[in-house]
Amino acid sequence: xxxxxxxxxxxxNIKLIEVKAPAVAKKTKPGQFVIIRIHEKGERxxxxxxxxNKDEGTIQLIFAEVGKSSILLGKxxxxxxxxxxxxxxxxxxxxxxxxxxxxxxxxxxxxxxxFQMKVLKGSGNNITTIIGARSKxxxxxxxxxxxxxxxxxxxxxxxxxxxxxxxxxxxxxxxxRFDHVFTMGPTSMQKIVSxxxxxxxxxxxxxxxxxxxxxxxxxxxxxxxxxxxxxxxxVHGPDFDGHQVDFDELISRMRFYNPNEKIAMVLYxxx
Amino acid sequence: xxxxxxQVDMPRQEPNERIKNFDEVAIGYNAEMALxxxxxxxxxxxxxxxxxxxxxxxxxxxxxxxxxxxYISAAKKIKEKNSLPAVCGRVCPQEDQCQKNCVxxxxxxxxxxxxxxRFASDWERKYSKIEKQExxxxxxxxxxxxxxxxxxxxxxxxxxxxxxxxIFESLHAAGGVLMYGIPEFRLPxxxxxxxxxxxxxxGVEIKLDSTIGRLATIQELFDDGYDAIFIGSGAGLPxxxxxxxxxxxxxYSANExxxxxxxxxAYKFPEYDTPIRVGKRVGVIGAGNVAMDSxxxxxxxxxxxxxxxxxxxxDEMPARIEEVENAEEExxxxxxxxxxxxxxxxxxGFLEKVECIHMKLSExxxxxRRRPEPIPGSEFTIELDTAIIAIGQSPNPIIQQxxxxxxxxxxxxxxxxxxxMETKIPGVFAGGDVVSGAATxxxxxxxxxxxxxxxxxxxxSKKGILQ
Numbered sequence: 001x002x003x004x005x006x007x008x009x010x011x012x013n014i015k016l017i018e019v020k021a022p023a024v025a026k027k028t029k030p031g032q033f034v035i036i037r038i039h040e041k042g043e044r045x046x047x048x049x050x051x052x053n054k055d056e057g058t059i060q061l062i063f064a065e066v067g068k069s070s071i072l073l074g075k076x077x078x079x080x081x082x083x084x085x086x087x088x089x090x091x092x093x094x095x096x097x098x099x100x101x102x103x104x105x106x107x108x109x110x111x112x113x114x115f116q117m118k119v120l121k122g123s124g125n126n127i128t129t130i131i132g133a134r135s136k137x138x139x140x141x142x143x144x145x146x147x148x149x150x151x152x153x154x155x156x157x158x159x160x161x162x163x164x165x166x167x168x169x170x171x172x173x174x175x176x177r178f179d180h181v182f183t184m185g186p187t188s189m190q191k192i193v194s195x196x197x198x199x200x201x202x203x204x205x206x207x208x209x210x211x212x213x214x215x216x217x218x219x220x221x222x223x224x225x226x227x228x229x230x231x232x233x234x235v236h237g238p239d240f241d242g243h244q245v246d247f248d249e250l251i252s253r254m255r256f257y258n259p260n261e262k263i264a265m266v267l268y269x270x271x
Numbered sequence: 272x273x274x275x276x277x278q279v280d281m282p283r284q285e286p287n288e289r290i291k292n293f294d295e296v297a298i299g300y301n302a303e304m305a306l307x308x309x310x311x312x313x314x315x316x317x318x319x320x321x322x323x324x325x326x327x328x329x330x331x332x333x334x335x336x337x338x339x340x341x342y343i344s345a346a347k348k349i350k351e352k353n354s355l356p357a358v359c360g361r362v363c364p365q366e367d368q369c370q371k372n373c374v375x376x377x378x379x380x381x382x383x384x385x386x387x388x389r390f391a392s393d394w395e396r397k398y399s400k401i402e403k404q405e406x407x408x409x410x411x412x413x414x415x416x417x418x419x420x421x422x423x424x425x426x427x428x429x430x431x432x433x434x435x436x437x438i439f440e441s442l443h444a445a446g447g448v449l450m451y452g453i454p455e456f457r458l459p460x461x462x463x464x465x466x467x468x469x470x471x472x473x474g475v476e477i478k479l480d481s482t483i484g485r486l487a488t489i490q491e492l493f494d495d496g497y498d499a500i501f502i503g504s505g506a507g508l509p510x511x512x513x514x515x516x517x518x519x520x521x522x523y524s525a526n527e528x529x530x531x532x533x534x535x536x537a538y539k540f541p542e543y544d545t546p547i548r549v550g551k552r553v554g555v556i557g558a559g560n561v562a563m564d565s566x567x568x569x570x571x572x573x574x575x576x577x578x579x580x581x582x583x584x585x586d587e588m589p590a591r592i593e594e595v596e597n598a599e600e601e602x603x604x605x606x607x608x609x610x611x612x613x614x615x616x617x618x619x620g621f622l623e624k625v626e627c628i629h630m631k632l633s634e635x636x637x638x639x640r641r642r643p644e645p646i647p648g649s650e651f652t653i654e655l656d657t658a659i660i661a662i663g664q665s666p667n668p669i670i671q672q673x674x675x676x677x678x679x680x681x682x683x684x685x686x687x688x689x690x691x692m693e694t695k696i697p698g699v700f701a702g703g704d705v706v707s708g709a710a711t712x713x714x715x716x717x718x719x720x721x722x723x724x725x726x727x728x729x730x731x732s733k734k735g736i737l738q
Binding site for chain 1: 441442443451479480481482485486487507508509511513517518520523524526527530531535536539540541542543544545546548619620667668669
């Protein structure tokens with residue numbers, strides 16, 4: 001059992017929790033994830049780790065309440081526990097000094113990106129950051145992200161805060177020369193970022209979260225085509241070269257269980 | 272010469288009933304049947320059966336106890352050597368092991384040793400309680416990685432010898448392939464958990480959610496004070512065909528299909544949260560036990576037609592004959608000498624059909640195996656909504672990747688000294704599928720038994736107890 005020692009709401013449907021898991025906290029590095037299961041009949045699902053505190057023995061998880069399992073997780077309060085939590089899984093991000101880097105984050109993954117940025121900053125990188133969300137009320141961790149950035153921009157799809165849309169990423173790429181790009185966020189956003197940076201030939205690291213069951217290489221549900229080769233996000237990733245990833249296939253695969261998820265939600269909300 | 276009585280049949284669920292449920296197919300002997308079957312045992316002065324058992328079960332002794340009506344004592348007698356009798360009684364290929372050697376088999380049916388083992392252990396589970404065993408700690412601390420058949424065997428054997436054992440299991444339940452791989456209708460999960468509880472009662476600690484290689488490395492386990500380490504991480508990485516369309520929606524690895532079904536109980540969705548999608552027409556690629564399990568699960572999950580697609584012929588199928596018979600009885604359809612060459616999907620990325628080519632078997636090569644060869648121009652398609660790739664598994668790479676000095680083959684299996692199961696790193700032992708490649712439950716247990724013996728010696732000499 002893994003106790004939730006702190007919980008806060010970052011936006012109407014985005015929650016941040018700190019979970020007691022000392023052994024996991026000790027080993028966690030940016031880019032890695034945990035697989036959790038909330039109750040005896042629950043499913044296993046991955047969440048990217050957005051921070052670890054070795055002294056307190058806690059890890060931080062940020063998630064959007066979008067399906068039955070994440071809603072159940074969001075209902076757990078401080079003092080309550082998560083039944084199972086395995087990690088840190090996946091390979092850590094290579095956080096060396098690249099020089100000038102651009103970090104593009106969106107949605108709940110801004111937390112995990114911030115974790116990357118802290119370590120990348122420590123390695124000596126000059127960081128330009130773009131944080132995006134659908135609208136102003138969904139932007140999270142803006143002040144913290146600004147703190148670790150040398151240049152900082154905000155963008156929303158509806159223009160309610162900062163610049164409007166992802167289009168303006170092109171401007172940034174034209175204005176400045178980057179040695180490397182990191183992106184974490186919705187898969188469709190990572191796809192667009194990768195397409196843009198490819199035309200400027202800037203190496204781009206994406207962080208993928210396909211459907212997973214075990215998270216340790218056993219099920220193969222998380223297979224992703226990278227450079228015409230099938231790779232498992234859990235043991236070969238979750239970081240990949242964004243220019244090599246077949247995003248359309250990935251996005252299609254991620255929707256496979258949508259009908260089942262709808263059934264689960266209807267039955268859950270009906271109760 | 273008196274005629275040999277034939278083996279007592281084991282009652283089973285009728286095929287048309289059982290394909291609608293996940294309950295156990297084989298129902299098991301009752302006491303009357305067990306007594307009758309046991310009474311056939313000749314109690315040979317030089318029993319041959321025992322020689323066929325990789326875990327040294329005292330077969331004539333436990334059968335004698337059944338004959339005397341001492342069923343619980345019979346189970347305890349088995350457990351002196353084998354900590355997982357209810358599992359072995361169900362999934363061991365006895366026909367190739369103990370029963371193959373039974374002298375009755377020369378002129379008739381061998382004793383149904385597996386069925387009797389199952390009977391005794393089921394009886395014990397029903398009519399007695401697991402009691403915590405008080406074993407004096409007089410050895411060392413042992414870390415066992417993986418709680419599958421190999422790991423549980425190593426842990427139980429070393430605990431009985433007085434070592435303090437901790438098992439690290441990556442998943443949320445102990446049992447490894449017994450939990451995630453073998454379906455409920457062949458091996459009920461409640462029974463696996465009972466056997467795990469028995470290993471627990473020997474003083475073995477089981478840490479779940481612990482992926483060694485990620486959470487801690489082998490070196491870090493030594494730093495934590497473990498004297499010896501056993502790697503039994505299994506063959507968990509599914510192999511794929513590497514043909515076009517394999518990532519279409521509706522194409523599963525057998526591992527994913529079985530993990531969802533067995534470990535996560537997707538057959539009870541939405542009572543259980545894990546979903547699974549099975550179409551009307553299912554094709555399972557491969558013909559081993561995992562393929563049979565997948566095809567039979569698919570039927571129970573609502574498939575109208577469940578096919579085995581295999582590139583060799585009937586005689587070459589690696590599955591146990593009993594499992595093939597079970598599958599056939601249930602209406603599984605077999606496409607032999609057929610090899611998939613590409614999966615074809617619709618515009619929305621869902622599997623629609625598989626293109627295959629007919630094969631023929633060439634003359635046996637130097638290894639004696641007949642290689643399948645494609646027949647040019649024989650391509651044809653089979654309509655499928657769901658495909659399940661069951662062509663084998665490779666060892667899980669996480670530990671190998673994170674452990675310096677651990678030598679592996681090009682297939683990723685760990686290299687050990689076969690007499691001791693010790694790896695190239697002193698104090699680190701390995702066994703089961705991670706060494707042999709995907710094999711049987713009982714061979715993993717045999718390897719575990721051998722490893723436990725050498726680990727015992729290793730710890731005693733390390734601690735200076737053994738001169």
